[in-house]
Amino acid sequence: MRIEIWSDVVCPWCYIGKRRLEEALAGFEHRDQVEVVWRSFQLDPSAPTVPTENVADMIGRKYGGGPDAARQMMSQVQQVASEVGLDFTRHADGLHLNTVDAHRLLHAAGDRRGDLKEAMLNAYFVEARNLADHDVLTELAVSVGLDADEARAVLSSDAHRAEVDADAAQAQAYGATGVPFFVVDATYGVSGAQPTEVFAQLLDQAWAARSPLTMVSAGAAPGCDGDECAI
Amino acid sequence: MRIEIWSDVVCPWCYIGKRRLEEALAGFEHRDQVEVVWRSFQLDPSAPTVPTENVADMIGRKYGGGPDAARQMMSQVQQVASEVGLDFTRHADGLHLNTVDAHRLLHAAGDRRGDLKEAMLNAYFVEARNLADHDVLTELAVSVGLDADEARAVLSSDAHRAEVDADAAQAQAYGATGVPFFVVDATYGVSGAQPTEVFAQLLDQAWAARSPLTMVSAGAAPGCDGDECAI
Numbered sequence: 001m002r003i004e005i006w007s008d009v010v011c012p013w014c015y016i017g018k019r020r021l022e023e024a025l026a027g028f029e030h031r032d033q034v035e036v037v038w039r040s041f042q043l044d045p046s047a048p049t050v051p052t053e054n055v056a057d058m059i060g061r062k063y064g065g066g067p068d069a070a071r072q073m074m075s076q077v078q079q080v081a082s083e084v085g086l087d088f089t090r091h092a093d094g095l096h097l098n099t100v101d102a103h104r105l106l107h108a109a110g111d112r113r114g115d116l117k118e119a120m121l122n123a124y125f126v127e128a129r130n131l132a133d134h135d136v137l138t139e140l141a142v143s144v145g146l147d148a149d150e151a152r153a154v155l156s157s158d159a160h161r162a163e164v165d166a167d168a169a170q171a172q173a174y175g176a177t178g179v180p181f182f183v184v185d186a187t188y189g190v191s192g193a194q195p196t197e198v199f200a201q202l203l204d205q206a207w208a209a210r211s212p213l214t215m216v217s218a219g220a221a222p223g224c225d226g227d228e229c230a231i
Numbered sequence: 232m233r234i235e236i237w238s239d240v241v242c243p244w245c246y247i248g249k250r251r252l253e254e255a256l257a258g259f260e261h262r263d264q265v266e267v268v269w270r271s272f273q274l275d276p277s278a279p280t281v282p283t284e285n286v287a288d289m290i291g292r293k294y295g296g297g298p299d300a301a302r303q304m305m306s307q308v309q310q311v312a313s314e315v316g317l318d319f320t321r322h323a324d325g326l327h328l329n330t331v332d333a334h335r336l337l338h339a340a341g342d343r344r345g346d347l348k349e350a351m352l353n354a355y356f357v358e359a360r361n362l363a364d365h366d367v368l369t370e371l372a373v374s375v376g377l378d379a380d381e382a383r384a385v386l387s388s389d390a391h392r393a394e395v396d397a398d399a400a401q402a403q404a405y406g407a408t409g410v411p412f413f414v415v416d417a418t419y420g421v422s423g424a425q426p427t428e429v430f431a432q433l434l435d436q437a438w439a440a441r442s443p444l445t446m447v448s449a450g451a452a453p454g455c456d457g458d459e460c461a462i
Binding site for chain 2 (some may be wrong): 008012019043107174178188194201202225226
């Protein structure tokens with residue numbers, strides 16, 4: 001069973017939703033047969049690659065009320081985060097930044113993608129680090145076992161942009177306008193950081209709906225089984 | 232739409248089936264939305280990592296009749312291969328070998344996996360090269376843009392064995408006893424190197440059966456859409 005998750009590395013509900021899904025997975029009998037695939041979603045593709053203000057200032061300016069009102073609002077998300085064991089105390093100090101390079105690097109991470117995703121979310125929300133900075137991104141890549149030179153090569157090129165764009169197109173095809181957005185076996189969806197129980201229901205429902213393969217064929221066809229290859 | 236293909240790099244019908252699927256894909260309107268995922272399948276896990284005989288000798292010995300009879304039999308596959316543009320003239324000179332290291336390397340290849348798969352099949356069937364030899368495998372990895380040192384590190388360790396085993400378990404769960412074995416969106420299957428028309432039918436049928444997501448939820452849940460994150 002495959003869970004695809006569209007999310008952004010600067011999306012607080014994506015991190016909270018990740019924890020709730022992980023809780024549901026921990027209690028799911030068939031968790032060994034579940035593959036998680038992280039998909040890219042840029043909440044704000046126009047955000048600067050060289051950040052100029054923090055999230056509290058940006059939100060305070062954009063919606064009026066100033067940074068204090070923004071911090072007040074964000075403290076409510078901070079409370080919810082603490083309930084799943086996440087410390088968002090420094091979230092408001094995080095920078096408003098462009099995440100395309102972070103997403104390109106995630107696509108270059110192979111089987112470390114999940115680890116790198118977690119490292120990025122922790123770096124941004126818990127440590128208020130700059131995820132548009134190539135030195136920071138390289139350090140995070142190395143922390144999950146990737147090669148520093150390869151990470152730098154990816155970051156200094158435009159590598160994996162096509163995968164980021166393809167993920168965005170697929171999200172749009174599914175009708176996702178925001179994140180996190182969860183899809184199991186291209187069939188069942190969940191939008192938003194739903195309670196853990198909803199993720200448990202998603203897993204159960206999708207598992208129960210799995211059916212044997214429908215074989216499409218016009219009869220037998222040659223193949224190999226051990227040393228024996230049909231002629 | 233995702234096509235998973237279980238195959239072995241020493242399976243002649245896997246290479247022929249690959250070409251037929253590629254033909255069908257070339258004529259498929261939605262080919263840009265098709266992702267191909269190569270899965271590992273070892274036809275003979277007991278085959279030697281240091282090969283001692285070629286395929287013709289092995290088959291001739293195992294089934295009686297000797298190498299000449301084996302070569303006669305293999306010439307029929309050679310004929311079918313030529314019909315899809317593959318030159319299997321040297322196939323009978325290929326070595327009977329263990330493919331676990333080739334499969335581990337494929338799992339380490341990230342987005343080059345498809346290119347490496349093709350390079351391995353060509354090396355084995357067209358060039359009769361030894362796919363159990365780490366120097367050969369490293370050379371093939373480099374030919375598709377992978378790093379030589381990383382390839383060697385994978386080959387000299389036991390890295391990615393778990394993925395190879397997981398693929399085998401999934402094939403078994405699907406009831407596949409031989410390869411090639413094709414599965415679309417975990418729903419539709421094709422066994423063997425079917426004619427191109429059958430692959431076209433597989434693509435059409437699976438595409439037509441795609442349906443909108445079934446949303447599993449107990450109502451709205453917080454998420455982010457652009458700068459706006461629900462509280």
